Amino acid sequence: MTLLDARQLVSKKIDELRVRVNKLSTKPSLVIIRVGEDYASGKYVSNKIRKCEEVGIESKIIHLQEDVEQESVEKIILDLNKDENVTGVLLQLPIPKHLDEDYLTNLIKDEKDVDGFTIGNMGKLSLGLEGNVACTPRGIINLLKEFSVDIEGKDVLIINRSNIVGKPLAQLFLKEDATVTIAHSKTKKLKEKILMSDIVISAVGRANFLNAEDFSPNTTIVDVSINFNEEGKMCGDVAKSDYEILINEKQCNLTPVPNGVGQMTVLELIEQTIEIAEKKESR
Ligand code: NAP
Numbered sequence: 001m002t003l004l005d006a007r008q009l010v011s012k013k014i015d016e017l018r019v020r021v022n023k024l025s026t027k028p029s030l031v032i033i034r035v036g037e038d039y040a041s042g043k044y045v046s047n048k049i050r051k052c053e054e055v056g057i058e059s060k061i062i063h064l065q066e067d068v069e070q071e072s073v074e075k076i077i078l079d080l081n082k083d084e085n086v087t088g089v090l091l092q093l094p095i096p097k098h099l100d101e102d103y104l105t106n107l108i109k110d111e112k113d114v115d116g117f118t119i120g121n122m123g124k125l126s127l128g129l130e131g132n133v134a135c136t137p138r139g140i141i142n143l144l145k146e147f148s149v150d151i152e153g154k155d156v157l158i159i160n161r162s163n164i165v166g167k168p169l170a171q172l173f174l175k176e177d178a179t180v181t182i183a184h185s186k187t188k189k190l191k192e193k194i195l196m197s198d199i200v201i202s203a204v205g206r207a208n209f210l211n212a213e214d215f216s217p218n219t220t221i222v223d224v225s226i227n228f229n230e231e232g233k234m235c236g237d238v239a240k241s242d243y244e245i246l247i248n249e250k251q252c253n254l255t256p257v258p259n260g261v262g263q264m265t266v267l268e269l270i271e272q273t274i275e276i277a278e279k280k281e282s283r
Contacts, residue, residue: 002147002247002253003243003247003253003254003255003256004143004144004147004149004220004222004253004254004255004256004260005256005259005260006143006255006259006260006261006262006263006264006267007259007263009143009146009263009264009267010263010264010267013267013271014051014054014055014267017055017267017270017271017274018054018055018056020274020278021055021056021057021274022056024274024277024278024281025281026277026281027056027057027058028057028058028087028088028273028274028276028277029057029058029059029060029085029086029087029088030048030052030057030058030059030060030087030088030089030090030114030269030270030273031059031060031061031062031080031086031088031089031090032045032048032049032059032060032061032062032090032092033061033062033064033073033076033077033089033090033091033092034061034062034063034064034092035063035064035065035066035068035073035091035092035095035096035099036064036065036066036095036096037066038094040226041092041093041094044092045061045092047266048090048266048269048270049061051266051267051269051270052270052273055270055274057270057273057274062076064076066096067096067098068099070098070099070100070104073091073095073099073104074104074107077089077091077104077107077108078107080108080112081107081108081109081112086112087112087273087276087277087280088112088113088114088272088273088276089108089109089112089113089114090108090114090115090269091104091105091108091115093105093164105117105118106118106119110131110132111132111276112276113132114132114135114269114272114273114276115132115134115135115164115269116131116132116133116134116135116138116168116272117134117163117164118132121133122134122163122167122168125168125171125172126171128175132272132276133168133172133272134164134165134168134169135265135266135268135269135272136164136165136169136224136261136264136265136268137165137168137169137171137172138172138264138268138272139261139263139264139265139267139268140169140172140201140222140224140261140264141169141172141173141176142264142268143222143255143260143261143264144199144220144222147253149199149220149253151173151176151177151178151199152176152177152178153177153178153179154178154179154198154199155178155179155181155196155197155198155199156173156178156179156180156181156197156198156199156200156201157181157183157193157194157196157197157199157200157201158170158173158180158181158182158183158201158203159183159184159187159190159194159200159201159202159203159204159237160182160183160184160201160202160203160204160224161182161183161184162203165201165203165224166182166184166203167182169201170182178199181193181197191214194210194214194215195214195215195216196216197216197219198218198219198220199219199220199221199222200215200219200220200221200222201222201224202221202222202223202224202225202236202237202238203224203225203237204225204237205225205226205227205237206225206227206237207227207228207229207235207236207237207239208235208237208239209225209237209238210237210238210239211238211239211241211242212239212242212245212246212249212250215246215250215252216250217250217251217252218250218251218252219250219252219253220252220253220254221238221246221252221253221254221255222255222260222261223236223237223238223254223255223256223257223260223261224236224237224261225237225257226257226262227257234257234258235257236255236256236257236260238254238257243256
């Protein structure tokens with residue numbers, strides 16, 4: 001059992017993606033709309049842009065003022081939808097409260113929705129139809145497959161029911177023939193459920209929410225959360241001090257934070273942008 005460190009996969013995958021981009025007659029182009037000055041969003045956006053550069057995708061940030069009006073964002077999205085030179089459009093969340101996040105997210109044309117968040121793409125996922133898929137859930141499934149973790153027939157517990165993590169992820173696990181349970185803040189006997197599961201996905205967003213005692217031996221633990229501890233260091237939901245016990249004594253698989261799911265999310269965003277461009281050229 002092992003630490004499921006995504007870094008080794010990422011460098012291999014970047015090389016593959018670069019080759020795919022070079023085969024296209026037109027370079028894919030990703031436009032990221034960022035509103036305001038949220039610090040974490042700024043970091044995520046620059047990380048996405050850096051990865052685009054690494055694989056040879058064109059990228060652009062449209063950075064709007066915190067107090068931008070809803071109509072202005074609306075117009076930008078509608079123009080990008082029409083622009084033949086734009087492959088993918090992403091509205092970096094969260095956006096300021098005076099803007100309607102659901103409405104604006106859903107305004108992005110399904111084909112260009114690289115985040116897989118529109119009603120159309122979420123609906124397709126639920127119906128088992130082809131469409132764009134939310135990047136973090138996509139990354140989790142691919143990470144497990146790359147490390148040859150069996151999913152079929154396994155009991156999977158997802159501690160999160162958000163639209164960007166838990167709900168799409170449940171659909172992907174069902175597609176892989178797992179038996180899925182979704183837990184949330186009102187779930188009873190959570191500890192018992194964790195102990196009974198083969199694969200546990202934690203996306204609660206609370207440092208030290210889980211520790212070694214919570215898991216049965218041989219569990220695969222996917223820690224999605226990005227938290228910051230008292231020293232300002234990035235951490236997940238699983239106590240870092242227990243990593244060694246979980247891996248060496250309990251023989252668990254564990255995705256670390258950082259260098260786990262987060263690395264996969266950006267990679268999936270880039271791959272999904274390339275897939276959209278490939279589909280367009282094959283039409
Ligand atoms: P969210 O909407 O706040 O979801 C948190 C979930 O945890 C909710 O479903 C909530 O239940 C549940 N929860 C809270 N307290 C709980 C408890 N005591 N017991 C069981 N469940 C509990 O957040 P999100 O946007 O999904 O993100 C979750 C975490 O993942 C964050 O740390 C975020 O930064 C991280 N994230 C990482 C990536 C990545 O690429 N690595 C991508 C996306 C998100 P209720 O629904 O009942 O409130």
